Amino acid sequence: MKNGRLGEDVKYVEPRSSPTCCEKFGQWIKDNLLLVLIIIGVVLALLIGFLLKEHSSHDFTKREVYYISFPGVLFLNMLKMLIIPLIVTSVVAGLATLDVSTAGRMGWRTVLYYFCTTILAVILGIILVVAIHPGKGNPDDMVRSGQSKQVKAEDAFMDLLRNIFPPNLIGATMEKYKTFEPEVEDPGETTLNATNGTADNDAMLLIMSDAPKGGMVSGMNVLGIIVFSIALGVTIAKMGELGTPLVIWFVALNEAVMRIVWIVMWYSPIGIMFLVLGRVLGMDDWATVAGQLGMYCVTVITGLLIHGLIVLPLAYLIFARKNPIKFLLNVLPALLTAFGTASSSATLPVTIRCLETKARLDKRVTQFVLPVGATINMDGTALYEAVAAIFIAQVYGYDLDIGGYITISITATLASIGAAGIPEAGLVTMVIVLTAVGLPAEGVTLIIIIDWLIDRIRTTVNVFGDSVGAGIINRYTLRDFEKQEEEQFHGVDAIEMGEGRYTADNEGFTKDELMNPL
Known part of the structure; x- marks a missing residue:
């Protein structure tokens, strides 16, 4: 058959048949193999752990639990090893490629989102704990675990401010x-x-x-490192051509760190499985805990589920105007990692990887919003602290007035900002909330016994809150990026250099070269 216009032969191509359900499922498994393996690991850990606890006559010692958890400890160490280089390179590279005005707008949007969602979480927690009223037990008859430490709210907040400006930047990577x-x-x-x-x-x-x-x-002073990284990134952005070599160096180093993260993620199914298995085998008598703290657990977990599965997806649907279910599936590997590690900081490398590769968010947004969120945005922790404080007040027979509830709301919000992104950090800031309303600090010992489970759920909500924030801010900031690029590259001749491109003006490299230097 001849083509009338060009006189060339035109080959007939058979139309492709639509893929079958099996082919679609197989392709989905192939595209989401890591997610499937992580889910299998979590399910196996829970199944094996509960079966051994219920049907085995052997009581696992702390040493045995430690040995069982060791592969998971290695995974946790791998993630912690990447926290500092990832935060520094991502924040600096993200801000250095922006002009100051764009970075400022993204910054106040980030802070506004974090503040609003945290307040909503606290209000939700207070409403639930007042309505359900789980604290009906006698504190003398309840099982206690651990010890409480007296912490004054003003001292804790001064520590927070002091850690923002560490006297030794190198020391901030190891201590606070x-x-x-x-x-x-x-x-x-x-x-x-x-x-x-x-x-x-x-x-x-x-x-x-x-x-x-x-x-x-x-302990790492992540807050101080982030503040320095923000200052360095903004300064490099204002340096123009003089700062271009630093921009390229930080972007390339960030890309190298992310490739290491991808390698570590393939070990995550094994690491998460053994972390969860160790926690299940090491827990105390479940029947006793469920009997004494059952309604408390129901209240906290219900609040976390409502905030994580209704409030945050609804916010994403309204402000980002995209499908929240699809977004949730894209970040599911990070959420499962958060559940296994109980650390939003340790999950940060996985979260960034998921949002950049699966959700396709702009790197400049994820590199700024997520490190800041992993440090100061703790929706789940704020909700938990509000519920726990009022629960302890109910157990001890304290009658809180409206002023007490307002104090708990404000203190829980501020204390969650100072909570470290590490396992069970909420228990430390919990004492601050109790002290602010005149409750006994030893009340914390009533809830420590079940905190290992709630900690994992609230950490998962924290990470999802960070992710939703990045998705929302990405939508509103993309317009600023487009305006910045038009102003930066309009009328400028580009010069070819290998596979990359750079501009001949004083503004440095193009977006493609800066974001994909390799």
Whole structure:
């Protein structure tokens, strides 16, 4: 058959038949193999763990549980190893490729979203705990676990501000500042200095002052590192051509870190399975816990599910105007990782990978919004702290007035910002909320026994809240990106350089070169 216009032979192509259901399912399995393996790992861990707990006569010791959890500990260490290089490179690279005005708009949108969703979570938790009223037990008859530590709210907030500006940036990768309650010595034990007959200075300070003492404790100061990275990224963005080599270096290093993350993710099904299995085997008598804290668990988990499956998807549907179910499936590997590790910071590499490769969000949004969210956005933690504080008040017979509820709302919101993205960090900030409304700090020991499960669920909600925020902010910020690119590259001749392109003006490299340097 001849083509009348070109005189060339035209081959007849058989129309392709639509794929069958089996072919579609097989292609879905192939495209989502990692997700399927993670789900299988979590289900197997829960199934094996509960079967061994219920039908095995052997009581697993802490040492045995430690050995069983060890493959998961290795996975957790791998993720923690990537936190610092990922946060620094992603935040700096993301902000350095933006102009200051665009970065500022993205920043206040991020903060506004985090504040609004956290307040909604706290209000939801208060409504549920007041309506269900789970705290009907006698505190003397309830099983206690662990110890409580007295923490003053003002000291905790000062620690938060102090950690924003670490005195040693390298030290911030290994330790952070924490205030301790002063230990006042007995005046009778004071020693005199033989030379001048005065009391020893250190002892005298302890006697004469109840000022809080503090020092550096082990743990990454992620907040301080993020603040420095934001400052560095904005500064490089304002340097123009002089900062171009730094931009390229940070973008390339970020790409290298993300490739390592992809390798680690293929170990995640095994790591998550053993982490969950170890927690199930190490839990206390489930029947006793369910009997005493059953309604408390129902209240907290119900609130977390409503916030995670209704409030956040509804916000995504309204503001991002996209299918929230599809978005949820795209970030499901990150949510399962959050459930297994109980750490939003450790899950950060997986979250960024899912949103960039599956949800197709702009790298400049994910690289800024997600690291900040993993540090200060704790919807699930804020909801849990509000519910737990009112539950403890109900158990001890405290009658809270409207002022008490408002205090809990504000304190839970602020305390969740200071909560570290590590397992069971909410218990530490929980004491702050209790102290603010005059509740006994030892009330925390009533809920520690079940916190391992609730911690995993609230961490999952925290990560999903970060992801939804990135999706919403991505929609509104893309218009700023397009406007910036039009202003930056309009009328500028591009020069070919290998497989990449760079501009001849003082603004540096094009978007394609900056975002895909390799």
